[in-house]
Amino acid sequence: MSATGIGAPVRRKEDFRFITGQGQYTDDVTRPGETRAVFVRSPHAHAKIKSIDVAAAKAMPGVIDVLTGAQLATDKIGNLICGWMIHSKDGTPMKMSAHPALAATKVNCVGDAVAVVIAESVALGKDAAEAVVVDYEVLPAVVDPAKAQASGAPQIHADIADNTIYQWHLGEKKDVDAAFAAAKHVTKLDIINNRLVPNAMEPRAALADYDAGTDNLTLWNTSQNPHVARLVISAFVGMAPEHKLRVIAPDVGGGFGSKIFIYPEEVVCLWASRKVKRPVKWTSDRSEAFLTDAHGRDHVTHAELALDANGKILALRAKTIANLGAYMSTFSSSVPTYLYATLLSGQYNIPSIYCEVDAVYTNTAPVDAYRGAGRPEATFVVERLVEVAAREMQIDPADLRRRNFITAFPHQTPVIMAYDGGDYNASLKKAMDMADVKGFPKRKRDAARNGKLRGLGYSTYIEACGIAPSQAVGSLGAGVGLWESAEVRVNPTGSVEVLTGSHAHGQGHETTFAQLVSERLGIPIENVSIVHGDTDKVQFGMGTYGSRSGAVGMSAIVKALDKIEIKAKKVAAFMMEAAEGDIEFKDGKFTVAGTDKSAAFGDVALNAYIAHKFTGAELEPGLKETSFYDPTNFTFPAGCHICEIEIDTETGKTEIINWTAVDDFGTIINPMIVEGQVHGGIAQGVGQALMEGAYYDAAGQLVTGSMMDYSMPRAHDFPSFHVGMTETKSPSNPLGMKGCGEAGAIASPAAVINAITDAIGTEAIAMPATANAVWTALQKLQAPKAA
Amino acid sequence: MAAVSMTVNGKAVTGDVEPRTLLVQFLRENLRLTGTHVGCDTSQCGACIIHLDGIAAKACTTLALQCEGSSITTIEGLAEPGGALHPMQEAFREHHGLQCGYCTPGMIMSALDIVRRNGNDLDEHLIRDQLDGNICRCTGYHNIVKAIESGAKNMAAK
Ligand code: FES
Numbered sequence: 001m002s003a004t005g006i007g008a009p010v011r012r013k014e015d016f017r018f019i020t021g022q023g024q025y026t027d028d029v030t031r032p033g034e035t036r037a038v039f040v041r042s043p044h045a046h047a048k049i050k051s052i053d054v055a056a057a058k059a060m061p062g063v064i065d066v067l068t069g070a071q072l073a074t075d076k077i078g079n080l081i082c083g084w085m086i087h088s089k090d091g092t093p094m095k096m097s098a099h100p101a102l103a104a105t106k107v108n109c110v111g112d113a114v115a116v117v118i119a120e121s122v123a124l125g126k127d128a129a130e131a132v133v134v135d136y137e138v139l140p141a142v143v144d145p146a147k148a149q150a151s152g153a154p155q156i157h158a159d160i161a162d163n164t165i166y167q168w169h170l171g172e173k174k175d176v177d178a179a180f181a182a183a184k185h186v187t188k189l190d191i192i193n194n195r196l197v198p199n200a201m202e203p204r205a206a207l208a209d210y211d212a213g214t215d216n217l218t219l220w221n222t223s224q225n226p227h228v229a230r231l232v233i234s235a236f237v238g239m240a241p242e243h244k245l246r247v248i249a250p251d252v253g254g255g256f257g258s259k260i261f262i263y264p265e266e267v268v269c270l271w272a273s274r275k276v277k278r279p280v281k282w283t284s285d286r287s288e289a290f291l292t293d294a295h296g297r298d299h300v301t302h303a304e305l306a307l308d309a310n311g312k313i314l315a316l317r318a319k320t321i322a323n324l325g326a327y328m329s330t331f332s333s334s335v336p337t338y339l340y341a342t343l344l345s346g347q348y349n350i351p352s353i354y355c356e357v358d359a360v361y362t363n364t365a366p367v368d369a370y371r372g373a374g375r376p377e378a379t380f381v382v383e384r385l386v387e388v389a390a391r392e393m394q395i396d397p398a399d400l401r402r403r404n405f406i407t408a409f410p411h412q413t414p415v416i417m418a419y420d421g422g423d424y425n426a427s428l429k430k431a432m433d434m435a436d437v438k439g440f441p442k443r444k445r446d447a448a449r450n451g452k453l454r455g456l457g458y459s460t461y462i463e464a465c466g467i468a469p470s471q472a473v474g475s476l477g478a479g480v481g482l483w484e485s486a487e488v489r490v491n492p493t494g495s496v497e498v499l500t501g502s503h504a505h506g507q508g509h510e511t512t513f514a515q516l517v518s519e520r521l522g523i524p525i526e527n528v529s530i531v532h533g534d535t536d537k538v539q540f541g542m543g544t545y546g547s548r549s550g551a552v553g554m555s556a557i558v559k560a561l562d563k564i565e566i567k568a569k570k571v572a573a574f575m576m577e578a579a580e581g582d583i584e585f586k587d588g589k590f591t592v593a594g595t596d597k598s599a600a601f602g603d604v605a606l607n608a609y610i611a612h613k614f615t616g617a618e619l620e621p622g623l624k625e626t627s628f629y630d631p632t633n634f635t636f637p638a639g640c641h642i643c644e645i646e647i648d649t650e651t652g653k654t655e656i657i658n659w660t661a662v663d664d665f666g667t668i669i670n671p672m673i674v675e676g677q678v679h680g681g682i683a684q685g686v687g688q689a690l691m692e693g694a695y696y697d698a699a700g701q702l703v704t705g706s707m708m709d710y711s712m713p714r715a716h717d718f719p720s721f722h723v724g725m726t727e728t729k730s731p732s733n734p735l736g737m738k739g740c741g742e743a744g745a746i747a748s749p750a751a752v753i754n755a756i757t758d759a760i761g762t763e764a765i766a767m768p769a770t771a772n773a774v775w776t777a778l779q780k781l782q783a784p785k786a787a
Numbered sequence: 788m789a790a791v792s793m794t795v796n797g798k799a800v801t802g803d804v805e806p807r808t809l810l811v812q813f814l815r816e817n818l819r820l821t822g823t824h825v826g827c828d829t830s831q832c833g834a835c836i837i838h839l840d841g842i843a844a845k846a847c848t849t850l851a852l853q854c855e856g857s858s859i860t861t862i863e864g865l866a867e868p869g870g871a872l873h874p875m876q877e878a879f880r881e882h883h884g885l886q887c888g889y890c891t892p893g894m895i896m897s898a899l900d901i902v903r904r905n906g907n908d909l910d911e912h913l914i915r916d917q918l919d920g921n922i923c924r925c926t927g928y929h930n931i932v933k934a935i936e937s938g939a940k941n942m943a944a945k
């Protein structure tokens with residue numbers, strides 16, 4: 001391993017600009033003559049718009065224009081769409097409502113935009129927005145997914161009965177029912193997977209610039225996938241032909257899924273820029289972000305596990321209602337279906353599984369992928385069921401897991417996925433050693449002496465990353481392919497630019513991708529630049545989400561580098577007057593086998609461009625290659641997280657005492673970055689388990705609409721984490737990588753709740769297990785004794 | 788509009804601002820010092836932290852006019868003029884204390900104030916406690932805490 005190659009903890013190339021305040025986030029970009037967009041948003045969760053009067057606002061100082069949904073419709077700006085088709089059990093397609101970027105006739109959630117003020121400054125725009133008079137006829141609202149389908153529930157979209165988007169299922173019900181009938185033990189759980197607000201620290205922003213001279217539109221926005229944004233805004237919204245629209249996602253301050261989607265605000269900025277013929281910028285307030293960023297999770301589930309007398313799992317069944325909010329966001333339909341039910345086998349050999357999912361509309365913000373997307377929900381169901389079953393059957397929870405682990409690969413689960421490799425016993429064992437599980441009973445006794453309750457919880461999770469191949473996801477309803485592209489440009493001086501369709505918003509691709517190139521071409525890492533996030537530079541790409549950039553994005557780079565090597569060898573053969581087949585390439589040097597002739601990589605690059613040693617008929621000049629890589633399968637990272645907690649019985653407060661994570665991510669390019677991803681994921685999962693929750697009141701007002709009300713995890717909510725690795729390589733891509741971005745968030749909620757329920761001795765606790773919730777549960781337990 | 792003058796990163800600056808202009812807007816929009824970020828609107832996240840007369844302050848909760856005659860340091864003013872990084876900046880890079888980088892300027896400015904208040908020998912518990920006013924969504928804080936501990940030590944060695 002070289003100091004900067006694969007496996008080295010190279011310090012990040014991107015850090016210098018960030019630690020010196022020179023990052024370029026969307027709001028940092030300015031254009032001459034820039035105006036600011038301020039949205040007028042509905043204060044009601046559900047209402048008819050009777051009229052909108054913009055006259056007073058238009059007359060305010062600094063106001064350039066005030067635009068409404070009626071004008072949007074006149075200009076034939078299309079609706080936002082959901083790009084993944086799901087069919088119900090009865091074969092009917094999902095029911096997608098219209099989603100205009102500005103509501104014209106009806107609002108369906110608080111924060112729905114009804115008009116936009118274009119002004120010389122944000123302050124003047126805000127003044128004018130207050131002068132826009134909207135006459136609403138308020139309608140009753142429904143916010144609880146479990147109540148959305150009830151007869152008499154408010155009807156959100158006139159053409160969609162019972163607020164039901166689809167009623168989908170996966171698996172063989174007959175087999176599952178038979179297994180349950182024969183089971184010795186059945187564990188049943190009712191689970192609410194709490195609604196979360198992603199809260200990337202950089203709020204969403206968009207800057208649109210229309211160039212009347214060329215009729216070109218440029219959009220800078222906070223996107224995880226600028227090419228997909230361009231495609232949707234062009235092909236579906238109809239804003240401009242794809243070649244007349246450039247999308248640039250510069251530095252992006254975190255995404256976690258929330259910046260995958262195409263949102264109304266960027267559409268409106270583009271449209272407004274063309275109308276007012278000046279650049280238009282919008283930057284979200286945090287309060288706006290709470291109301292309008294796509295939220296995550298929000299499942300209501302009943303789940304059951306059937307076991308035989310020895311604790312062998314026979315079957316699993318689950319019925320889930322998934323809240324998709326007021327409109328279907330870009331990939332919302334896939335999250336509670338193919339990203340959820342397909343993972344219900346966990347790390348276990350479960351002969352039959354059946355899952356039903358109803359997706360519903362409510363008068364809340366749209367819900368879509370948030371770190372893990374469906375897989376945290378699945379893991380929570382499986383890992384809670386297994387843990388509770390072990391307790392009920394009085395089998396050690398680690399032991400019950402071992403009895404059911406899949407140990408032979410490939411393994412076809414009953415829910416589509418074919419696991420290609422892994423060693424679940426290895427990660428469990430290593431985690432148990434690192435967490436000193438043996439010493440736990442003593443620590444529990446010691447804690448009890450101090451009046452504290454100690455608990456230990458496991459989560460042996462699996463996830464599916466790098467969702468692929470395109471043909472397979474197409475057959476499941478995806479509207480796009482899920483390959484990735486890479487272009488490797490070797491310059492005449494031997495430095496290299498890699499243009500990638502992946503997008504980094506904290507993951508460190510500028511470093512890890514460069515490590516790969518440095519190792520492969522034997523050139524210093526400083527001589528490699530990674531270019532991403534601009535549709536004018538990178539031809540096409542699918543962006544970054546689902547922990548796909550390593551397994552898919554880097555594989556595309558490998559394929560392009562293969563082609564570079566082949567071409568460079570041809571050049572080297574001409575230079576050294578040798579047969580192409582005799583050229584060897586190692587450590588940045590081309591040699592002729594059996595001779596002492598050699599040429600450095602830089603010399604070969606130069607010769608590829610000056611083309612003095614070969615004719616155009618013999619070889620094309622230049623050294624630039626492209627690859628589009630489509631994987632053969634998903635990858636399956638897996639591991640074991642163990643959480644040890646202590647509860648103060650007086651206050652109900654849970655303190656995390658020790659966190660152990662052992663993950664199998666396959667090949668690791670940069671262990672420092674991978675560990676960082678694990679830390680961040682754990683923090684988000686612990687946040688979900690202990691403190692975070694988005695709440696709407698019955699009228700549809702978001703009660704947790706700011707960082708004063710929505711509990712964001714802070715430094716003092718955590719200990720330092722103990723992170724370890726095991727490694728089995730993924731057979732599905734050339735580097736053997738599996739993906740690490742979401743594992744922490746997927747594994748951790750179940751580990752926390754398993755630990756808390758272990759400590760307090762009741763399963764009746766929901767997420768977030770706040771101090772109040774735990775204290776209340778403890779009081780309930782004591783109540784019968786007091787009576 | 789009202790005139791305001793202050794010293795920012797050692798340079799005298801003046802501006803003509805609406806009275807409601809926040810310091811963070813003045814820095815970002817008037818002076819184009821965009822290293823100071825805005826992550827919330829309730830003074831919770833600390834992405835906007837700068838030093839106001841040597842003490843950490845949230846620039847999102849300070850009016851530009853309040854800073855008349857003051858001396859401000861932002862993230863852009865930390866490295867030496869020749870380009871050498873401040874030890875705390877260096878520590879964040881060395882310990883991978885940042886991912887997306889959005890919270891980072893505020894974290895570094897806050898870290899320096901923790902050192903000012905508590906000296907160079909900081910323990911993990913104290914750092915975690917005193918980072919209460921800074922939110923990071925990416926790192927889980929693990930490496931930020933390590934960076935601050937090490938940066939504080941290296942400042943003493945300098
Ligand atoms: S922007 Fe100042 S505290 Fe969040």
Ligand code: FES
Pocket residue numbers: 201253254506884885886887888889890891922923924925926
């Ligand atoms: S590094 Fe992204 S918010 Fe802290």
